[in-house]
Amino acid sequence: MTRFSVIFFALALLAESSFGKRTPPATVEPVIHEGVRYIAPNDDGRRAHIEAWDVQTNRKLWDLTVFTNRIDPKLEEDVQWFFIDKLGVHDETLIVKSERGITYQIDLKTKAITQSEAAWSAIPGVPAHRNEIPELIERAITNGSLAKKYELSYRMNPFYLRGDFDGDSKIDAAALVKERSTGKLGIAIVHGSTGKVTILGAGTAIGNGGDDFEWMDSWRIHARDHATDETSAPKLRGDALLVSKSEAASALIYWNGKRYVWSQHGD
Template sequence: MIRFILISFALLLSLCLVTAKRAAPANVEPVIHEGVRYVAPNDDGRRAYIEAWDVRTNKKLWKLTVFTNRIDPTLEEDVQWVFIDKLRVQDSALIVTSERGKTYQIDLTSKAVTQSDPAPSPGGVAQLHDIPEAVERAIRNGPLAKEYDVSFHVNPFYLCGDFNGDGKIDVAILVKQRSSGKLGIAIIHSEKDKVTILGAGVGIGNGGDDFEWMDSWQINSRNRVTREASVPKFRGDALLVSKSEAASALIYWNGKRYVWLQQGD
């Protein structure tokens, strides 16, 4: 009887150990668009990235991180990994879907990454792996840690792009000033994680110092063709901030600071 119990316990323990390990990630079918093959290697559990290869020369053109996975050291690491599940091209953008159903859109010209997932429930908290590494550092160690919280009042709650035109990917994330409750945007530049606050207690143009009015935002690529003479040539990607059926504006870097360009009433 004791032997039977020991054997049963060993089998149960083995089953638990097996179930704690995640299955191998999917082999994602590459997609080809305008002579470039886009591949998801799925070989790094801490970050999901894609590679772009020239179809004719088979030369790698670039590599881009789509999202990262925050690892809790007290838990089994591999069960926390999230990989890319599928790729597709739509309207000259690469659409990346994760194993958890989250969708990311990559502008193939600017390589800006935006997340387009269902909005979180009121009062909901985003999972840790949803927050870019640069933002985590700024929250833990930088100026954001002292005065601001990440805000999830608009989906997506962060956008990635080259906002100051230095050729490196920056992160813009929605924040709330703790002392006043005012909402705004923190732009975290890739170089030394320098942070610029817009709104959230810091006024800019007609947007004021509280972006509570904003209900949508997106990236306006510097390479985007526009017929409006009033829109300047951007040094970097711009942010288009909007209130539905009302005002919108572009926020862009003019070489010295971020400025506000009103687009509607």
């Protein structure tokens, strides 16, 4: 074998071994707040998660998935991995920043996760948020039996929220969905403990919201312990969803122990 052939063969092997391989994730500096150390292990390419450890006893208190990476089997898997690259804490909120520039805010009391309204960081031609679907939503809607009738909707940022909606101390998820046959928009709530899915809107009417939430232009978590002076405010068993149309109506959607109900807040 000539010297040129040896060099060419070596370069070919190097290219093959490096193609499609991503660099290792950054080591994220832990943060400590009120005796608890929060770390991002970055040890699972499919799941970005946070661990909370008691500083005094070094006992793990909880583990929470912040986002998952949706994997296309036709592509190299590791180039589809995105990790956490920064942690911070402000008041009772843990701030988590992903490698894509997406910021997640975790309420340390309820462990409810929301995304900031900052612009999405996108790969050319691929909306970044489509690759960060929580496992609970993906299992129930994207890959489940409901996929034939509904699809996720990305018309608003964030397109999903997490909280304890039924008050069982398990994290649930709510996602924007669209009924395939009609194009009607709504919300799918997935209970973390059972995987049960409730569709609100998207062809299923609820309260004054009707069966199409096309009117809704914002939504957020309304925490169970949210202080209010309204005497008519419902007593919440868990976190609620505050859905609204700018400069118009808003309403709470909450679990009453048997089903999700609508409480109008304005006209």
